[in-house]
Amino acid sequence: MTDDSNRDTSAPSEDPRDAAGVDRRGFLKCMAWAGTGLVWTATGGVLSSARLGPATAEAAGAGDFSFVQISDSHIGFRGEANPDVMGTFQEALRRIRALNPAPAFVMHTGDLTHTQKPGAFDTVTEAMKGTGVGQILYIPGENDVFLDGGKEYLGRFGVGPQRVGWQSFDYKGVHFVGLVNVLNYKAGKIGTLGAEQLEWLEKDVERLGSSTPVVVFAHVPLWAVYPKWGWMTDDGAQALSYLKRFGSVTVLNGHIHQIMQKVEGNIAFHTAMSTAWPQPAPGAAESPGPMKVPADRLASVIGVREVNYVKGRGRLAVVDTPLT
Amino acid sequence: MLTRSIRISGLAAALMLSALALVLTTSIWAGAQPKPAPGPRIEIHGHKYSPATVTVPVGTTIAWVNHDDEIHTVFSTTQAFNSPAIETEETYSHTFSKPGTYAYFCTLHPLMTGTVIVK
Numbered sequence: 343m344t345d346d347s348n349r350d351t352s353a354p355s356e357d358p359r360d361a362a363g364v365d366r367r368g369f370l371k372c373m374a375w376a377g378t379g380l381v382w383t384a385t386g387g388v389l390s391s392a393r394l395g396p397a398t399a400e401a402a403g404a405g406d407f408s409f410v411q412i413s414d415s416h417i418g419f420r421g422e423a424n425p426d427v428m429g430t431f432q433e434a435l436r437r438i439r440a441l442n443p444a445p446a447f448v449m450h451t452g453d454l455t456h457t458q459k460p461g462a463f464d465t466v467t468e469a470m471k472g473t474g475v476g477q478i479l480y481i482p483g484e485n486d487v488f489l490d491g492g493k494e495y496l497g498r499f500g501v502g503p504q505r506v507g508w509q510s511f512d513y514k515g516v517h518f519v520g521l522v523n524v525l526n527y528k529a530g531k532i533g534t535l536g537a538e539q540l541e542w543l544e545k546d547v548e549r550l551g552s553s554t555p556v557v558v559f560a561h562v563p564l565w566a567v568y569p570k571w572g573w574m575t576d577d578g579a580q581a582l583s584y585l586k587r588f589g590s591v592t593v594l595n596g597h598i599h600q601i602m603q604k605v606e607g608n609i610a611f612h613t614a615m616s617t618a619w620p621q622p623a624p625g626a627a628e629s630p631g632p633m634k635v636p637a638d639r640l641a642s643v644i645g646v647r648e649v650n651y652v653k654g655r656g657r658l659a660v661v662d663t664p665l666t
Numbered sequence: 667m668l669t670r671s672i673r674i675s676g677l678a679a680a681l682m683l684s685a686l687a688l689v690l691t692t693s694i695w696a697g698a699q700p701k702p703a704p705g706p707r708i709e710i711h712g713h714k715y716s717p718a719t720v721t722v723p724v725g726t727t728i729a730w731v732n733h734d735d736e737i738h739t740v741f742s743t744t745q746a747f748n749s750p751a752i753e754t755e756e757t758y759s760h761t762f763s764k765p766g767t768y769a770y771f772c773t774l775h776p777l778m779t780g781t782v783i784v785k
Contacts (some may be wrong), residue, residue, distance in 0.1 A: 421735050421754060457737055457751045488739060488773040489751065529743050529771035530779045571713075572777050629713035631736045 405514055405653030410438050410445045410475075411559065412646050413596030414616035416485065417466050418456035423619035423632030424640060427456070431469060433665050434617040434646045438473040445648065446513060448475045451596040451614065452483025452524070452561030458490070463498055482507055483561040483597060484524040484533070492525050508539050510546050516651055517550055519543065521560040523575045532569065532576040533562055540577060544584050555590040555651065555658065563595040565604060565611050568624035573598050582609060592649070592658045598630075600643075601662050612660050615645040641665040707731055708780065710738050710752070713772075715780035724784055727761040738778065743769045 415431045424430060438448060448470070455462035463486075470478050480499045487495050492507070501509040507522035521543070526534045535543075547556065558564065564578035575581075585591045591609040599616040600623065619632045620643040627633070635643060645664035652659070705726035709716045711733045722728065730740050732752040740749040740758055746768055749758040762768070762784040772778040 423735065457753070484774050485737075527771075527773055527776040529769060529776060531776055533776070572775060629734070631713070631734060634735075 403653055406651060407446045407514055408441070408443070408648055408650045410441070410448045410473075410646060410648050411451055411594050411596075411614055412438070412448065412617055413451040413561075413614045414453040414483065414599055414618055415450070415466060416453055416456040416616065416618040417469075418459050418462050419618060419632070421619075421632050423634045424644075427618040428465075428469070430640070430644055430665060431466075431617045432472065433641075434644075435469060435472040437646055437663070437665070438475065441648065445475055447477035447479060448473055449479040449481070449520070449559055449594070451559050451594060452481050453485040453596065453616075454480065454483070456485055458486065458488065458494070463494070479509070479520060479559075481509075481520045481559055481561055482522060482524055484527065487524055488527075506539075508542060514651070515653070516555045516557060517547070519546065519556065519558045521558060521564070521581065523560050523562045523564070523578070532572050532574055534576045535578070535581055540580055543581055547584055547588075550588070552587045553589055555592070555656075556585055556588050557592045557594065557649075557658065558585070559594040561595065562597045563602075563611065563613055564593055565606070567598060567602060567613065571624065571630045573624065573630070585609060590656050590658070592660070594647075594649070594660075598624075599633075603660075610657060610660075612647075614647045615643065615662060615664065617644055617646070617665075619644065705729075710734060710778075713738075713775055713778050715740075715778060718779070719781045719783065721783040721785060722762065724765055725761065725763060726784070727759050728782060729757050729759045731755070731757045737774065738772045739774060740770050740780075741773045743771065 412434055415434075416427050417431065419427045438445065450466075450470070454466045467478075482492060482495050482499070486492075496505045496507055500506055507520075507525065509520045511518050521535055521539065523533045523535050526536045550556070558581075560575070562575055563573055564575050564581060566578075567573040582591075582593075586607060586609070589608055593609060593611045595611070595613045596616070598613050599619065599621040600613065601615060602611075602613045604611045619640070620635060621630050622633050642664045645662060648661045648663070650659040650661065705722045705728045706717070706720050708720065708728060708730045710730060713734065715730070720728065730749070730752065732738050732754060735754055737751045737753050739751060740747070740760070742748065746766075747760045747770075749760075752758045762782060765784045768782040768784065770780050770782070
């Protein structure tokens with residue numbers, strides 16, 4: 343497997359929670375990206391599922407847990423690609439509420455709002471209560487900060503005395519790091535994490551043993567999905583260099599409104615579906631943006647993600663479920 | 667009859683004075699704020715400003731029109747002007763009253779850039 347290898351997860355498989363050892367399983371579908379030189383290959387390593395629902399609870403070990411990632415709710419969007427983004431968002435939240443066992447927490451990986459209109463963050467946080475999950479984590483997308491440079495977002499969701507957006511915490515032996523890569527946008531440049539955040543990250547993970555599983559979440563992909571459309575983080579490689587010594591690193595991103603996965607050494611990258619609308623595959627359209635699909639197909643290309651951690655097993659199982 | 671004539675003249679004089687006042691007021695107002703010269707439209711389509719570079723005389727108003735299905739912005743790199751979110755088929759206009767070279771970009775899609783040169 344080379345660094346360019348990516349794995350498609352559109353092939354259905356059984357629920358990973360009753361499939362110990364399935365992480366070596368091969369998946370079959372290949373997809374070429376026109377004009378990019380990248381080819382998705384199909385050998386194992388990444389789990390997928392066509393189903394996310396209740397009544398699959400097993401006797402989980404004391405150290406096992408799951409959490410949920412949702413992304414790109416774009417509350418306030420009024421375009422044809424989804425005339426009811428609030429409705430699909432709430433449907434996603436209903437799916438989360440139905441999970442059994444309940445997830446330990448939910449992370450929203452940005453673009454909570456579409457146009458940063460007054461009250462939009464309230465609408466999102468109120469709706470998130472519908473998950474029934476106590477702990478909700480947020481990381482900003484560019485649509486949350488583009489008008490005021492993040493003033494409102496950080497005032498509301500910022501962490502610590504300096505109200506920064508980046509954050510880390512430990513949960514049942516797993517180290518979680520949230521990174522912000524949408525606040526340093528400069529004309530003609532791809533977004534960055536910035537020197538201050540990189541320094542913080544280096545120190546944050548320094549104390550950890552290499553066997554600690556690490557989960558990183560951020561809005562824009564930390565790997566170069568498609569630089570021409572800005573689908574990468576300019577100094578993402580620097581951040582990842584601090585994580586190379588760890589045996590299990592899972593990187594969860596949003597922004598591109600579609601599932602893409604890639605494994606590079608011990609680092610597994612996953613981008614998530616939006617709860618609002620899909621975007622074209624890299625290079626498949628003139629530019630990125632909301633992609634209109636037939637109304638009866640929309641639910642199959644938006645969705646939520648559950649991530650399962652089983653103590654002692656290397657890689658976390660990532661389960662993407664559309665809202666069908 | 668005389669009386670009536672004087673009355674009419676008085677009314678005419680009053681009307682003339684009012685008209686004069688109006689003309690004066692209008693000229694003073696117009697002198698203070700010249701009507702902006704209409705300038706080029708910059709079309710936003712497929713995550714591009716088109717044309718990406720325009721050269722205009724001082725006092726020109728430029729309109730950016732967004733034809734994409736998502737929002738864009740027009741932010742000066744020196745904070746000389748910042749648009750709100752420009753939604754689909756909405757227009758943002760700015761009048762350039764000082765000469766200079768103004769680089770701008772979209773704060774949602776920073777690879778979208780443009781330049782206005784004011785001479």
